[in-house]
Amino acid sequence: MNKEPAEDGLVGISIRGNQLRMAEVVLRSAQKYISKVASSEIKVPFDFADIRKRDNIASITQEINKLYELSGFESNKASFSLDSNEVLIRKIPIDFPLESTDLREHALWEASQVMINPLEDYIVDFYVQNNNPNDENDRILILVAVRKIIIDYLKEIFASTKLHLRGVDVDIFAAQRVVESTYDFSHDSKVTLIDIRDHNIQISVLFNGFFMEQAIEYGNGYPGDKGERNDFLSRMISKEMRRIILDNKLGKSVDDMEEIFVYGDNVDEGMIEALVKAHDVNLHRVNPFEKITLEATPVDPDVTKHPEAFVASVGTAIKGL
Numbered sequence: 001m002n003k004e005p006a007e008d009g010l011v012g013i014s015i016r017g018n019q020l021r022m023a024e025v026v027l028r029s030a031q032k033y034i035s036k037v038a039s040s041e042i043k044v045p046f047d048f049a050d051i052r053k054r055d056n057i058a059s060i061t062q063e064i065n066k067l068y069e070l071s072g073f074e075s076n077k078a079s080f081s082l083d084s085n086e087v088l089i090r091k092i093p094i095d096f097p098l099e100s101t102d103l104r105e106h107a108l109w110e111a112s113q114v115m116i117n118p119l120e121d122y123i124v125d126f127y128v129q130n131n132n133p134n135d136e137n138d139r140i141l142i143l144v145a146v147r148k149i150i151i152d153y154l155k156e157i158f159a160s161t162k163l164h165l166r167g168v169d170v171d172i173f174a175a176q177r178v179v180e181s182t183y184d185f186s187h188d189s190k191v192t193l194i195d196i197r198d199h200n201i202q203i204s205v206l207f208n209g210f211f212m213e214q215a216i217e218y219g220n221g222y223p224g225d226k227g228e229r230n231d232f233l234s235r236m237i238s239k240e241m242r243r244i245i246l247d248n249k250l251g252k253s254v255d256d257m258e259e260i261f262v263y264g265d266n267v268d269e270g271m272i273e274a275l276v277k278a279h280d281v282n283l284h285r286v287n288p289f290e291k292i293t294l295e296a297t298p299v300d301p302d303v304t305k306h307p308e309a310f311v312a313s314v315g316t317a318i319k320g321l
Contacts, residue, residue, distance in 0.1 A: 009035065009075035011163060012317025013064070014171060015046040016083060016265055017198055020063055021310055024073050025292070025317040032318060034294045037303050037310060038071035048086050051153050061160045068162055078163035081316040084172045084202065086150055089213055090114060092141040094128070103128065103141070111145050123148055129209040142210055144170060167320050171195070172204055172213055174315025175286070179261050180206075181318065182291045183284065189258045190250055194237060196264035196271070201233070203240060205250070212248065216240050227270065234274035254279045261286050263308040288314035 009026035021039040025032055042063040044056045092110050107126040112119045122145045131138045151168065158165040175193055185191055188208055195202040204213040216236065223229045241254045250256060260279075262272065263286040276283055287307045292314070294303075302309060 010077045010079060010166065010317050010320040011068070011073055011075050012079050012081065012169075012174075012313040012315065012320065013163075014081040014174075014312035014316065015042070015060075016171075016312070018042050018045050019265065019309075020067060021313040022067060022071065022073065023288075023310055023313040023317050024075050025314070025321055026075070027321045032292055032321060034289060034292050034314065034317075036071055036073055036296055037289075037294065037298050037300065037313075038067055038073075039300050039302055039310075040067045046083070048147075048150060051149060057153070057156050058160075060157050064157070064161050064163070076162065076164055077166045077320065078158065078161075079167035079169055079316045079320040080154060080158075080165060081169045081171045081174045081312040082146065082150070082154075084170050084213065085200075085215065086146065087170050088114065088122075088143075088145040089170070089172070090143040091210070091212060092143055093131070094139045094141050107141060107143055110141065111143055115145070117147075121148055122146065123151055131208060140209070167316070169312075169316035169319055171312040171315075172202065173210075174312045174319065175261075175263060176204070176206065176210065176315075177319055178288045178311050178315040179286060182286070182288065183259070183261070185259050190256065191259045191261070192241060192257050194260065194262045194264075196233065196262065196266040198265060201237060201240070201264075203237070203244060205244065205248075207250065212244070214240075214244065226268070230268055230270035230274055233271045234278060237275065238278055255281055257281050259284065263311040265309050267306065267308050286311055292318070 009024055012023045014021050018041050019039060020042045023034055024036045026035050044059040050056055108124055111124045124145045126141055126143045129140050131140045179193060191206040193204045200215050200217045202215045205211040223232050238254055245251050245256060260281050260283045267285060272285060285308055288311050289307055
């Protein structure tokens with residue numbers, strides 16, 4: 001099979017802690033394929049706390065170029081998935097008609113109400129979704145804001161790479177994109193996505209579109225022992241999900257969720273088994289390669305052992321195409 005030219009593809013990139021991941025997606029005959037996937041451990045994390053350290057730019061640039069070349073990526077376009085810990089996300093009801101020109105003004109006003117720093121320090125984006133299909137005026141404004149200094153830092157990194165930065169995404173929306181394109185469920189299903197991270201878990205809910213997201217820190221009680229850690233995470237997830245469900249009137253228990261999708265850097269089979277035993281819900285370990293064909297046999301064993309860790313890189317790549 002002849003491959004499309006490299007410029008018809010796009011490389012999705014994510015950095016979580018010291019882990020760099022890339023996924024190259026190409027569009028061929030109106031069909032998306034994942035041509036290559038790779039990851040590496042980098043010396044310097046993409047961390048807002050260290051964003052003013054100029055030496056970090058050269059280090060991250062070097063690591064991206066190195067992985068790009070060693071893995072044989074061909075596309076020269078890239079999209080980067082930001083960690084949602086670095087992004088402000090708000091869901092704002094709109095129960096009155098607004099013209100498209102007024103929506104942006106309203107979105108900026110809403111953003112100014114929740115910002116600590118001046119609004120001009122942020123890049124603000126938004127989209128509107130219908131909350132009630134029977135009422136066109138019952139809408140939700142999904143507001144996303146990121147500090148300009150983060151985007152400027154990102155642009156400087158890519159300025160010295162072999163890739164042209166064409167888009168910036170957020171990992172939570174990249175994950176939602178993968179789940180919606182891979183698994184079958186209705187728009188009004190109650191669906192939970194759980195991102196298992198190094199220092200916290202992030203729970204997001206889909207119900208008639210994006211519904212909410214919330215991060216919960218592990219705290220000082222996070223066990224070092226693997227078995228204890230799986231039990232700890234299972235109990236924590238169950239507790240927080242039940243609270244979210246009750247607080248938002250989505251049901252009475254975790255079992256009122258129709259689907260649960262688990263992904264991230266620290267997913268373990270023991271934790272999955274504990275959750276399956278605890279709840280009568282369809283639970284999935286997200287595999288972003290399930291519906292989109294992975295053409296090349298991956299060199300990195302993590303791709304087949306832990307496909308759920310590549311959700312953000314694949315999700316931001318398929319958005320770009």
